[in-house]
Amino acid sequence: KAGVTQTPRYLIKTRGQQVTLSCSPISGHRSVSWYQQTPGQGLQFLFEYFSETQRNKGNFPGRFSGRQFSNSRSEMNVSTLELGDSALYLCASSLTGTSTDTQYFGPGTRLTVL
Amino acid sequence: AQSVTQLDSQVPVFEEAPVELRCNYSSSVSVYLFWYVQYPNQGLQLLLKYLSGSTLVKGINGFEAEFNKSQTSFHLRKPSVHISDTAEYFCAVRQQNNAGNMLTFGGGTRLMVKP
Numbered sequence: 683k684a685g686v687t688q689t690p691r692y693l694i695k696t697r698g699q700q701v702t703l704s705c706s707p708i709s710g711h712r713s714v715s716w717y718q719q720t721p722g723q724g725l726q727f728l729f730e731y732f733s734e735t736q737r738n739k740g741n742f743p744g745r746f747s748g749r750q751f752s753n754s755r756s757e758m759n760v761s762t763l764e765l766g767d768s769a770l771y772l773c774a775s776s777l778t779g780t781s782t783d784t785q786y787f788g789p790g791t792r793l794t795v796l
Numbered sequence: 797a798q799s800v801t802q803l804d805s806q807v808p809v810f811e812e813a814p815v816e817l818r819c820n821y822s823s824s825v826s827v828y829l830f831w832y833v834q835y836p837n838q839g840l841q842l843l844l845k846y847l848s849g850s851t852l853v854k855g856i857n858g859f860e861a862e863f864n865k866s867q868t869s870f871h872l873r874k875p876s877v878h879i880s881d882t883a884e885y886f887c888a889v890r891q892q893n894n895a896g897n898m899l900t901f902g903g904g905t906r907l908m909v910k911p
Binding site: 686715724725726730737738774776779781782783786787788790 | 828832837838839840841842845847886888890891892893894896897898899900901902903904
């Protein structure tokens with residue numbers, strides 16, 4: 683069974699632009715979560731989607747948004763990019779999205795903002 | 797709210813030596829505990845998790861961890877490390893009985909295995 687895939691793997695943008703990242707979960711998984719990883723702040727939770735509904739949201743500004751489609755694939759969007767948005771963005775999927783469930787992570791999208 | 801502290805940012809160790817990576821957590825509610833490993837340019841891979849039952853949990857690649865409720869700790873151990881264990885290790889917690897599976901991570905510990 684294929685793992686979590688994220689596209690693109692690398693991305694370079696300039697300040698003020700917007701960006702869309704894509705995540706395809708493991709087949710059959712219904713929960714998708716997004717995390718931001720930076721050297722300074724570490725791993726921080728962005729949001730979680732389950733059956734096309736946002737279930738939890740981390741402490742990030744409204745420039746960060748996401749959505750989930752009926753096939754469980756998810757996208758996250760960052761508008762008006764800032765230098766501080768440079769990070770590795772990780773997507774994780776789980777089968778049921780319950781608190782005992784294991785999350786499987788993708789390889790991430792490395793975003794560089796110039 | 798929960799928080800996770802990994803006491804060592806870097807741990808250098810010689811090959812075939814034992815290692816312990818320390819993790820302490822703080823939470824006002826009951827949590828589940830996880831250890832993940834991240835190899836360079838890769839995502840996170842689950843090593844092991846504690847949900848309930850025996851406080852000694854065995855994971856993949858010869859790692860194990862012990863949950864200590866009184867000390868709110870979940871330290872990761874391996875009796876003999878290999879060069880291939882060089883990676884960054886993350887301890888994480890998740891609130892029990894929560895609608896959702898959000899993880900709160902520690903800052904990570906870089907394990908450097910030297911020949």
